[in-house]
Amino acid sequence: MKTHRKELLFNTHTKEAFINITPQVEETLKASGVKEGLVLVNAMHITASVFINDDERGLHSDFTRFLEGLAPHEPIKQYRHNDTGEDNADAHIKRQLFGREVVVAVTGGKLDFGPWEQIFYGEFDGRRPKRVLVKIIGE
Numbered sequence: 001m002k003t004h005r006k007e008l009l010f011n012t013h014t015k016e017a018f019i020n021i022t023p024q025v026e027e028t029l030k031a032s033g034v035k036e037g038l039v040l041v042n043a044m045h046i047t048a049s050v051f052i053n054d055d056e057r058g059l060h061s062d063f064t065r066f067l068e069g070l071a072p073h074e075p076i077k078q079y080r081h082n083d084t085g086e087d088n089a090d091a092h093i094k095r096q097l098f099g100r101e102v103v104v105a106v107t108g109g110k111l112d113f114g115p116w117e118q119i120f121y122g123e124f125d126g127r128r129p130k131r132v133l134v135k136i137i138g139e
Contacts, residue, residue: 004032004136007044012126015073015091018060019121021050021132025104026111028134035109037138042101044133047091047125049098054116067094067124091125098122106138 006028008021025041043050053059071093076082079089102119105112111119121132 001137001139002032002034002037004028004034004134006031006134008121008132008134009129010048010121010123010126010132011129012123015124015126016064016094017121017123017126018063019123020055020118021121022055022111022118025119025134029106029109029111029136032136034106034136034138037106037136039104039106039111040101040133040135040137041104041119042133042135043095043121044131047088047095047123048130048132049095049122049124050101050132051098051120051122052102052104052113052117053120055118055120063098063122067097070094070097088125094122094124106136 008024010019025039029039041050071090073090076087081089081092
């Protein structure tokens with residue numbers, strides 16, 4: 001069995017962003033040489049997410065509106081976490097809603113997706129460097 005590990009680095013200019021990272025994951029898969037196996041992709045920060053969905057701008061806008069409705073950034077004092085001097089409690093909650101990681105099957109050297117599926121990095125407390133782990137195992 002082969003294993004391959006790579007870290008992707010992100011530093012968004014905005015507090016929140018959705019970035020399609022499918023091309024970077026596909027490139028990493030190709031470099032691994034794995035033809036049959038699994039790819040784990042996970043955000044290595046507690047205010048960021050990795051998820052699978054459609055790459056459609058309207059949907060991403062809906063995600064933002066939905067998340068802000070459930071966990072609005074302001075007022076900052078509504079969250080006990082922010083009593084510590086932080087201002088990112090909403091980002092922690094948004095990460096919980098969208099999840100930490102995805103696992104995708106590898107078949108014939110390709111990501112085995114359903115229709116329209118793409119892998120996204122979700123940033124909820126940006127403007128600083130963050131990492132995403134891509135770990136591939138298989139034959």
